Amino acid sequence: MDNKNRPDYLQSLNDMQYEAAIHTEGPMLILAGAGSGKTSTMTRRIAYMIREKGIAPYNILAVTFTNKAAQEMRERVEQLVGGSTRMWLLTFHSTCLRILRVNAEKAGYHDGLTVYDPVDQKAVIRKCIKAANVNEKIFTPKMVLARISDAKEKGVNSAEFAMNAASPREKTIADLYRRYERELLSNNAVDFDDMIWRVVKMFEEYPEVLEQYRQRFQYIMVDEYQDTNYMQYRFVKALAGKSRNICVVGDDDQCIYEWRGADISNILSFEKDFPGARVIKLEQNYRSTGNILKAAHSVISHNRQRKAKKLWTAAEEGSRITYKRLQSEKEEAAWIADCIDRYVMEEGRQYQNFAILYRTNAQSRSFEEVLLTRGIPYVIRGTLRFYDRKEIKDMIAYMRLVANPDDNVAFTRVINEPKRSIGPKTLDKISILAEQQGTSMLRLLTDEEIVGGFTAKASEALRGFVRLIAECRAGMEDLSVSDIYDRLFEGSGYLAMLERERTTEAEGRLENLMEFKSAIADRESENPEMTLTEFLENLSLDAEVDQGSPESDDKVVLMTLHGAKGLEFPVVFMPGMEDGLFPGWRSLDTEEGISEERRLCYVGITRAEQKLYMTSATTRTLYGRTEYTKESQFLEELDSSLLDELSDEPGKSSYPTRKDGYAPEVRYSDSHRPFDPIRAQADVIKKKSRDIQRKNTKAAGQYAAGMRVRHKKFGEGMILEVSDNVVKVAFDRAGIKKLAAGIAPLEVIS
DNA sequence: TTTGTATGTATTTTT
DNA sequence: TACATACAAA
Numbered sequence: 001m002d003n004k005n006r007p008d009y010l011q012s013l014n015d016m017q018y019e020a021a022i023h024t025e026g027p028m029l030i031l032a033g034a035g036s037g038k039t040s041t042m043t044r045r046i047a048y049m050i051r052e053k054g055i056a057p058y059n060i061l062a063v064t065f066t067n068k069a070a071q072e073m074r075e076r077v078e079q080l081v082g083g084s085t086r087m088w089l090l091t092f093h094s095t096c097l098r099i100l101r102v103n104a105e106k107a108g109y110h111d112g113l114t115v116y117d118p119v120d121q122k123a124v125i126r127k128c129i130k131a132a133n134v135n136e137k138i139f140t141p142k143m144v145l146a147r148i149s150d151a152k153e154k155g156v157n158s159a160e161f162a163m164n165a166a167s168p169r170e171k172t173i174a175d176l177y178r179r180y181e182r183e184l185l186s187n188n189a190v191d192f193d194d195m196i197w198r199v200v201k202m203f204e205e206y207p208e209v210l211e212q213y214r215q216r217f218q219y220i221m222v223d224e225y226q227d228t229n230y231m232q233y234r235f236v237k238a239l240a241g242k243s244r245n246i247c248v249v250g251d252d253d254q255c256i257y258e259w260r261g262a263d264i265s266n267i268l269s270f271e272k273d274f275p276g277a278r279v280i281k282l283e284q285n286y287r288s289t290g291n292i293l294k295a296a297h298s299v300i301s302h303n304r305q306r307k308a309k310k311l312w313t314a315a316e317e318g319s320r321i322t323y324k325r326l327q328s329e330k331e332e333a334a335w336i337a338d339c340i341d342r343y344v345m346e347e348g349r350q351y352q353n354f355a356i357l358y359r360t361n362a363q364s365r366s367f368e369e370v371l372l373t374r375g376i377p378y379v380i381r382g383t384l385r386f387y388d389r390k391e392i393k394d395m396i397a398y399m400r401l402v403a404n405p406d407d408n409v410a411f412t413r414v415i416n417e418p419k420r421s422i423g424p425k426t427l428d429k430i431s432i433l434a435e436q437q438g439t440s441m442l443r444l445l446t447d448e449e450i451v452g453g454f455t456a457k458a459s460e461a462l463r464g465f466v467r468l469i470a471e472c473r474a475g476m477e478d479l480s481v482s483d484i485y486d487r488l489f490e491g492s493g494y495l496a497m498l499e500r501e502r503t504t505e506a507e508g509r510l511e512n513l514m515e516f517k518s519a520i521a522d523r524e525s526e527n528p529e530m531t532l533t534e535f536l537e538n539l540s541l542d543a544e545v546d547q548g549s550p551e552s553d554d555k556v557v558l559m560t561l562h563g564a565k566g567l568e569f570p571v572v573f574m575p576g577m578e579d580g581l582f583p584g585w586r587s588l589d590t591e592e593g594i595s596e597e598r599r600l601c602y603v604g605i606t607r608a609e610q611k612l613y614m615t616s617a618t619t620r621t622l623y624g625r626t627e628y629t630k631e632s633q634f635l636e637e638l639d640s641s642l643l644d645e646l647s648d649e650p651g652k653s654s655y656p657t658r659k660d661g662y663a664p665e666v667r668y669s670d671s672h673r674p675f676d677p678i679r680a681q682a683d684v685i686k687k688k689s690r691d692i693q694r695k696n697t698k699a700a701g702q703y704a705a706g707m708r709v710r711h712k713k714f715g716e717g718m719i720l721e722v723s724d725n726v727v728k729v730a731f732d733r734a735g736i737k738k739l740a741a742g743i744a745p746l747e748v749i750s
Numbered sequence: 751t752t753t754g755t756a757t758g759t760a761t762t763t764t765t
Numbered sequence: 766t767a768c769a770t771a772c773a774a775a
Contacts, residue, residue, distance in 0.1 A: 064764090065764045065765075066764045066765080067764085067765085068764085069764080091764080091765065092764095092765075093764095093765045094765090115765095117765090118763085192765050193765095195765080196765095227764075256762080257762085257763080257764075259761085259763090260762085260763065260764090359761070359762075360761050360762070361761085361762085362760085362761090382763090416751095419751090419752085421751065421752095422751090423751045423752080424751085425751080426751095540765090541765065542765090560761090560762065560763090561762080562761095562762050562763070562764090563762090563763090563764090565764085566764090581761090582761095584761050584762075585761085586761065586762095587761085587762095596762095597762095600762080622760090623759085623760060
């Protein structure tokens with residue numbers, strides 16, 4: 001194809017990529033193989049729409065699955081179009097949550113809508129299981145939630161579920177589903193499935209709302225289409241139904257989340273859903289050497305039901321895949337460590353060139369042990385997320401309670417954290433009473449009569465707790481998020497609790513909470529007007545936070561095969577190529593199960609740029625049991641002419657080991673540090689919090705009902721009521737607001 | 751209400 | 766093996 005007439009930013013595309021980029025009208029399916037330049041193509045397509053076709057960014061919706069992908073795409077688009085764009089380039093969940101917030105009332109919710117993560121969901125369903133008084137051995141939270149999620153993905157509500165329930169077991173699940181649904185609604189909360197589903201439902205119930213968004217989003221793009229579930233498909237189809245300007249990008253061979261609801265048939269039947277769809281295959285790979293691609297192809301071609309395609313490369317053949325069977329998982333790890341050492345010593349490679357990709361997280365241990373003793377730097381990516389830590393979740397729960405007083409899960413989480421002598425018994429009472437009165441647990445406790453009904457100790461604690469939350473809620477308009485955080489952290493006694501403990505664990509928690517504070521400050525400096533609600537929303541949708549400093553550090557990367565999707569490394573190790581481990585034993589009995597594992601294997605192989613190693617162990621200790629293993633069937637499926645199997649060389653170790661001493665990282669315990677930054681920060685927080693409190697208690701006296709006041713943001717109004725340091729003002733224009741007496745910039749006029 | 755001890759269970763997890 | 770949860774005792 002003649003490149004001459006292309007705009008400069010399209011010059012670098014190959015013919016297929018170019019065609020995809022300039023095809024803007026009507027449905028299109030881009031089958032983008034691994035490493036085929038998918039993101040380049042997509043971002044250039046958007047740039048082309050904006051720059052050449054004059055399409056307003058306002059009219060474009062681009063949906064991804066991860067925040068990371070969305071962020072990366074946005075950056076690259078902005079580079080291409082020069083300057084920032086206010087286009088909707090978001091994850092499915094952010095997209096739907098935005099729509100849901102704007103139309104909260106129509107969807108049955110109200111202001112302060114909270115997002116429940118899996119831990120919150122579990123808390124809710126456990127409560128439901130208890131309340132329903134059913135066999136907890138059979139109806140485990142995990143199983144029930146899986147069924148509910150499944151139903152929501154299919155758009156089946158609890159009433160419909162109940163109608164389809166034939167067996168007693170199904171009827172029980174229907175009942176639990178009903179309770180769960182009701183609980184979330186009364187808590188003004190949505191789970192991840194709800195975000196998509198409620199929007200789709202609202203589109204059905206309010207065609208004018210759908211029409212409005214159809215008008216807006218004339219052009220729609222969907223990334224990773226093979227991973228969409230049925231409800232996401234419905235969402236996309238509804239929005240694109242009229243304009244039909246929909247471009248989906250994906251690779252059916254990389255669908256590895258079927259177990260989570262991803263429906264591979266969405267991509268397989270796209271041409272049926274959108275007749276006349278243009279199909280473009282991106283098959284040129286820019287990542288791997290020839291042998292790696294051939295190996296990947298030999299494995300994946302054992303799958304039936306796939307779109308015919310074959311990656312090719314202009315690069316050289318490269319070396320073959322090396323396979324080695326070791327004695328145990330310990331030797332397996334040692335062998336891989338040797339390999340890395342050798343590369344580093346002989347070729348001067350950097351550690352970050354290597355990735356160890358395993359099937360299960362449990363496998364990481366043997367690698368950690370070996371790498372640690374050898375002094376090889378490494379990072380484990382994607383395990384416990386920062387925001388999943390207990391102390392972080394606790395503080396988030398406090399903040400959530402301020403933003404949404406209906407959030408019973410948040411209430412239950414922190415009412416006795418730190419210990420306030422509110423045990424399960426008291427909690428039960430509160431819960432039942434709240435339900436009877438049709439209110440939330442926190443709101444119930446604003447009733448002095450009810451609070452007084454508990455023991456002196458408990459009622460005192462409850463009063464303090466409620467006052468703190470109310471004070472922060474009243475301050476929401478005028479305090480920054482970090483101010484609120486400081487006030488909650490100190491005022492709740494959480495800070496004091498951690499300081500009292502004096503264990504290394506408590507120190508670590510304190511450190512994490514300080515880091516959390518700086519994360520808040522970071523976001524605040526980017527967006528000084530950030531509200532608490534906004535902050536919480538971003539948190540719940542963005543699990544990925546700067547995990548130390550991953551990219552820049554020169555470290556071997558350890559992660560699961562699932563986590564590796566979308567990434568690439570010069571040298572990749574795939575340990576644990578054993579039947580029952582990979583493919584996993586739970587997938588063995590179905591064809592679809594094996595197929596998905598095979599796709600996972602394909603994903604793993606195609607992560608490698610230059611060299612791929614596979615290993616297995618004849619005996620493996622898992623869950624404290626040592627067992628003999630059989631080699632993975634994927635090894636047999638892999639074209640043997642591409643595989644070099646290394647045998648044992650008796651008497652000598654096949655690879656040199658690192659002898660030179662490696663100085664372990666020296667860390668001084670906190671008590672030996674001349675200056676303790678954590679303690680210093682804690683003092684700042686304490687001061688800030690007490691400052692807020694002091695201002696508040698002092699200030700209430702100067703206001704009285706009936707006074708006219710002026711507020712910086714809300715203008716003039718009249719005080720309706722003053723109680724507990726909270727001033728209730730009816731503003732002439734902004735409506736009724738509750739404000740913190742000492743914080744709000746109120747000026748008495750008369 | 752808190753604490754210690756027994757018991758059962760165990761892929762993968764973008765949001 | 767290792768962790769979370771359930772239950773009993775103080």
